[in-house]
Amino acid sequence: MTTSSPSTLTLQPSWQRLSPIAIVYFLFDVIKSLSQSFIYLIPGGVVGHRYISGHENEFLIGAIGFIVLVCARCFASYWYYQYRISQDTFEVSVGLFKKRYLNLPFERIQNVKLEQPLIYRFTGHVAVTLDSAGSKDEEAKIYALTQQDANALREAILLARKADQPDLQATIVNTTPSPANQGAEQDEQLLNTRSVLDLVIHGVANNRLWILLGALLSAQDVLLSWMEGLLSDLGLNIDDVIAQATGSWWQISAAALMLFLLLLIPLSLLSILGSIIVFYNYRLSCLSDRYIRRCGLFTRQEVSVRLSRIQMIESKQDWLDRLIGRTNLVFQQNLSGSDSRSIETVSSLVVPSVKAHERDALIAETWPDAQPFTKVQYRSASPYYFLYFLTLFVLPLSIVTSTALWVYLDVGYALAGVSVLIIIALLFFCHWRRLGFAADDHYYYVRSGILGVRYVCFPIYKLQQVSIEQSLLMTKRKLASVKFVLASGAIVVPYIDESLAYDIANQALYKTESLKKSWM
Amino acid sequence: MEGFTNNAITTHSLPDLRTLPTEPISLAYRTYHIAATLMLVIPLLGVLSALRFNPWLSLPTFLQSAYLYVFAAVVILSVGYLIYAYLACVRIRYSLREHDLTLKKGVICKQVICQPMLRIQHVEIKQGPIDRFAGLAKLHVYSAGGAAHTFSIPGLEQVTAEKLRAYILEHKDLNAG
Numbered sequence: 001m002t003t004s005s006p007s008t009l010t011l012q013p014s015w016q017r018l019s020p021i022a023i024v025y026f027l028f029d030v031i032k033s034l035s036q037s038f039i040y041l042i043p044g045g046v047v048g049h050r051y052i053s054g055h056e057n058e059f060l061i062g063a064i065g066f067i068v069l070v071c072a073r074c075f076a077s078y079w080y081y082q083y084r085i086s087q088d089t090f091e092v093s094v095g096l097f098k099k100r101y102l103n104l105p106f107e108r109i110q111n112v113k114l115e116q117p118l119i120y121r122f123t124g125h126v127a128v129t130l131d132s133a134g135s136k137d138e139e140a141k142i143y144a145l146t147q148q149d150a151n152a153l154r155e156a157i158l159l160a161r162k163a164d165q166p167d168l169q170a171t172i173v174n175t176t177p178s179p180a181n182q183g184a185e186q187d188e189q190l191l192n193t194r195s196v197l198d199l200v201i202h203g204v205a206n207n208r209l210w211i212l213l214g215a216l217l218s219a220q221d222v223l224l225s226w227m228e229g230l231l232s233d234l235g236l237n238i239d240d241v242i243a244q245a246t247g248s249w250w251q252i253s254a255a256a257l258m259l260f261l262l263l264l265i266p267l268s269l270l271s272i273l274g275s276i277i278v279f280y281n282y283r284l285s286c287l288s289d290r291y292i293r294r295c296g297l298f299t300r301q302e303v304s305v306r307l308s309r310i311q312m313i314e315s316k317q318d319w320l321d322r323l324i325g326r327t328n329l330v331f332q333q334n335l336s337g338s339d340s341r342s343i344e345t346v347s348s349l350v351v352p353s354v355k356a357h358e359r360d361a362l363i364a365e366t367w368p369d370a371q372p373f374t375k376v377q378y379r380s381a382s383p384y385y386f387l388y389f390l391t392l393f394v395l396p397l398s399i400v401t402s403t404a405l406w407v408y409l410d411v412g413y414a415l416a417g418v419s420v421l422i423i424i425a426l427l428f429f430c431h432w433r434r435l436g437f438a439a440d441d442h443y444y445y446v447r448s449g450i451l452g453v454r455y456v457c458f459p460i461y462k463l464q465q466v467s468i469e470q471s472l473l474m475t476k477r478k479l480a481s482v483k484f485v486l487a488s489g490a491i492v493v494p495y496i497d498e499s500l501a502y503d504i505a506n507q508a509l510y511k512t513e514s515l516k517k518s519w520m
Numbered sequence: 521m522e523g524f525t526n527n528a529i530t531t532h533s534l535p536d537l538r539t540l541p542t543e544p545i546s547l548a549y550r551t552y553h554i555a556a557t558l559m560l561v562i563p564l565l566g567v568l569s570a571l572r573f574n575p576w577l578s579l580p581t582f583l584q585s586a587y588l589y590v591f592a593a594v595v596i597l598s599v600g601y602l603i604y605a606y607l608a609c610v611r612i613r614y615s616l617r618e619h620d621l622t623l624k625k626g627v628i629c630k631q632v633i634c635q636p637m638l639r640i641q642h643v644e645i646k647q648g649p650i651d652r653f654a655g656l657a658k659l660h661v662y663s664a665g666g667a668a669h670t671f672s673i674p675g676l677e678q679v680t681a682e683k684l685r686a687y688i689l690e691h692k693d694l695n696a697g
Contacts, residue, residue: 334664464665467633468537475630485665505634506534512636513619516693519639519664 022144106160194282203272312458378436542613549675550609638693
């Protein structure tokens, strides 16, 4: 990082331009979006090809014009982007034709994200994204700042809300003078790192392609019969081939398995590659009251999140994760403004594929008074949850479908239909068994999942809204479901005793309204 | 520390959502809600019939035979909905406490929703043309829980809705958290 000049950032309340390197960034942005829409231009290119061959000069002029236009656009993006940082606000004015002005007080900024794309590594610049607690439109991006300025800005923002907390201020003041990024990192307490091996495990275990492969497996009969038809058209009989083959049936199945694994390997490799690109050199550290996550192979990302912004901690284990004893830990923040809830979103703080003891340590570090998720005594959901599903959904559906299949097709189809419904019922049984709710003085814990397990824990006072739902059947059995709405999404506790449901809802309301603590 | 108390609290002594006294929304809401539904359904049936029986454009035979089924489906669904609305509208009740707003509703599936005041981000009063004609209004209360969890009370008399909004906006805890 080539940052030697002292930071002038916080001392200049006048309007400033970005570093000219931002033009390159804008150019890459344009190229990226152009290449994304390039696929739509291919038909045009095919049609236009014949025309071009007769008019090379005109085409060349057009192409040059286009390039000039793109460059002009990038320059305009740079020239008309101005920002100003005062004591406690960040202001930005953008746009040539459509002017946009955004005023973002520091205290409303939820996240500060530092990103270093490959092109910035040579000049030591970073792109800074300021996430507000509000909508996606209120996100501000400073496309190019020196690493040092970015650090200073981050400090200023994170300091803003602590002005009235003298003890915390002291810690921060000590860290501010450290000039470079490396200096700042020394004061941090390293909480977790992920080795490449961990990331490989994460890539394997979180391969969403497994599901796809399962579907492919069930389609193999169709594929085989189609291939058989094709081969017999060519004068080959697959049964004869197999009968003549020297190998026994298990050799053939082993070969088939090999083929399947061979297919699996490239897909898993892709997933591992993705995991490494996103999480390479993962470091989660803590500096006074905030967590900082750094990772990324090509584009290095640094996300700072104040601990008070964490709404809930989620621990997710797929069935494969369970087999190898790994867990994805997610510190969930306010999600109401963002559009994606996927695990890779920047604003959620993910710790990929940690071991059980690492997970417990991270939870204890974040919320020392919370209990380890697995050691809490969970109350299970009422058996009526499963019973009603069975009698009101599975049973009528299996009667209707099996009769229909029997009448119109064959007994075999009817049995197949029923067995699918039995599998659904079994999965729902697993889901019911998994459900659990626990509470202590400060936290609520919810367990869910089907084959995997998902634990969620949240401080009671973070509640945004609570609702209790009861169908007629539930009222009869004195059961109810409770939905806790947090800024990071809703958590449902289904089919518990009516009195317990009202007790935990009342308790949550009481805690929220009497403590009057901020959810942010 | 003046006035600070720290008495032990048991769950049973907490303010209870079950015993909360509630008040109904405007009685006129049911009438206007049913009228609004009919104003949507009747023109829809009219358009369907016009398409089928107009002398200028003849539909393909499969659409002609589908007409009766579509017509019947629209009628059955609408009648079902109207019966539900007739029963459900009078079961919408709300309650205002010092620290929260509560809404109770539902016929087959009963729901009690409670919105603490200090988590409210902003309040909105919405009035459609029919609402304006009837002097009714819908109160929307937004929190950080997201758009899917907007707390809303329909069928309030306009005066009541404005009073509620004023109460919420003047609440000392608003925007505190």
